[in-house]
Amino acid sequence: MSDLPETMTAILQTGDGYSGRFDGPEITDAADYLKTAEIPVPTPGKGQVLIRLRAASVNPSDLHFIKGEYGQPRIKDTPAGFEGCGDVVATGPGAEWLQGNRVSFVAGGVGSSGAWADYAQTDASMCIPLRPDVSDEDGSAQIVNPLTAMAMIDIADKAGEAVVISAATSQLGKLMISLAHDKGLKSIALVRRADAVEPLKALGADEVLVTTDDDVVAQFAAASKALKPIAFLDAVSDQLSEQLFVAMPNRARWISYGKLVPELPKLTQMGQLIFMGKQIEGFWLTRWMMTTPREDQAAVIGEVQARFADGRWKTDVAARLTLDQVVSGLADALKKPDGKVIITP
Numbered sequence: 461m462s463d464l465p466e467t468m469t470a471i472l473q474t475g476d477g478y479s480g481r482f483d484g485p486e487i488t489d490a491a492d493y494l495k496t497a498e499i500p501v502p503t504p505g506k507g508q509v510l511i512r513l514r515a516a517s518v519n520p521s522d523l524h525f526i527k528g529e530y531g532q533p534r535i536k537d538t539p540a541g542f543e544g545c546g547d548v549v550a551t552g553p554g555a556e557w558l559q560g561n562r563v564s565f566v567a568g569g570v571g572s573s574g575a576w577a578d579y580a581q582t583d584a585s586m587c588i589p590l591r592p593d594v595s596d597e598d599g600s601a602q603i604v605n606p607l608t609a610m611a612m613i614d615i616a617d618k619a620g621e622a623v624v625i626s627a628a629t630s631q632l633g634k635l636m637i638s639l640a641h642d643k644g645l646k647s648i649a650l651v652r653r654a655d656a657v658e659p660l661k662a663l664g665a666d667e668v669l670v671t672t673d674d675d676v677v678a679q680f681a682a683a684s685k686a687l688k689p690i691a692f693l694d695a696v697s698d699q700l701s702e703q704l705f706v707a708m709p710n711r712a713r714w715i716s717y718g719k720l721v722p723e724l725p726k727l728t729q730m731g732q733l734i735f736m737g738k739q740i741e742g743f744w745l746t747r748w749m750m751t752t753p754r755e756d757q758a759a760v761i762g763e764v765q766a767r768f769a770d771g772r773w774k775t776d777v778a779a780r781l782t783l784d785q786v787v788s789g790l791a792d793a794l795k796k797p798d799g800k801v802i803i804t805p
């Protein structure tokens with residue numbers, strides 16, 4: 461580590477533990493949760509690597525996390541940011557094989573140091589060496605959403621002939637729509653903006669419904685009757701979701717994987733769970749990674765990189781911020797539709 465600087469710029473979390481609230485991923489001012497600081501460059505421990513950041517992506521999970529409402533507690537004064545792309549510049553014992561590699565990585569868990577910094581520290585097992593034909597920006601959003609898309613469309617494909625996808629303008633929604641199309645799985649996409657209908661149809665969605673339309677439930681019931689979707693992959697999980705689930709056929713599975721709005725749905729048709737074999741469940745990539753055999757994960761990772769390398773998938777970028785612009789500029793950057801905010805050193 462002798463040629464590395466002693467300190468680095470990092471975006472630190474100012475909160476600790478859980479907030480005990482659930483307000484959803486929106487923020488009005490990042491300074492409520494983050495501050496910029498100069499801190500020591502971390503030293504990788506056993507099985508860990510130090511990564512010089514090229515680019516980090518901002519996901520809703522990062523925002524839930526800094527607000528204290530994600531599936532793991534915040535640690536005050538540690539760098540934020542779960543996902544990025546960079547070069548391995550130092551390794552701890554057992555991780556030497558990654559030295560010099562450009563990798564996609566996930567960081568920010570206990571014992572690691574987050575991606576929104578000049579350098580991130582994480583376990584070697586949280587890194588994926590990148591093909592040279594995958595760009596840094598695609599590399600910075602190569603794990604969380606693409607692996608989730610592959611895993612959930614696999615579930616939907618095994619469950620039936622069609623799938624319902626909410627918040628379909630999200631990066632993950634778009635990845636899933638094109639993947640479903642490639643697999644011959646029909647899709648009903650739900651969006652909240654009418655101007656998103658045609659772009660999503662161009663990506664391969666069979667039906668695109670606008671959730672603000674007064675008769676959206678009737679429109680959905682007709683589409684559901686025609687296409688008979690079984691899996692409902694839902695990142696909104698509100699009362700409308702419940703109404704749509706009720707309109708789905710026997711054996712429908714409402715798979716909640718995100719909570720973009722704070723509203724909690726009320727269940728109105730418990731009998732459907734009993735008599736129609738319907739199910740309500742959750743999906744979390746972290747659990748998928750803990751329970752899916754390594755060789756199966758490797759095959760999925762290979763397919764993900766191939767899809768980005770040949771252009772079947774891409775990361776839409778709405779805004780770019782340097783580290784020193786994050787605290788003042790993140791809230792406004794997140795207001796831009798149709799793409800990720802990318803952070804660079």
Ligand SMILES: NC(=O)c1ccc[n+]([C@@H]2O[C@H](COP(=O)([O-])OP(=O)(O)OC[C@H]3O[C@@H](n4cnc5c(N)ncnc54)[C@H](OP(=O)(O)O)[C@@H]3O)[C@@H](O)[C@H]2O)c1
Nearest residue numbers: 520608627629630631632652695717718719720743744745
């Ligand atoms: N469980 C897991 O393992 C897992 C893994 C990855 C991602 N996720 C979840 O997947 C979701 C999407 O993530 P992402 O990174 O793809 O998001 P993203 O690209 O950052 O975009 C967020 C999207 O959410 C849409 N949105 C927000 N509130 C909405 C609402 N009430 N109705 C409809 N759309 C709404 C926005 O639509 P507009 O374009 O209209 O503004 C925007 O397109 C998030 O909830 C995230 O937490 C979960």
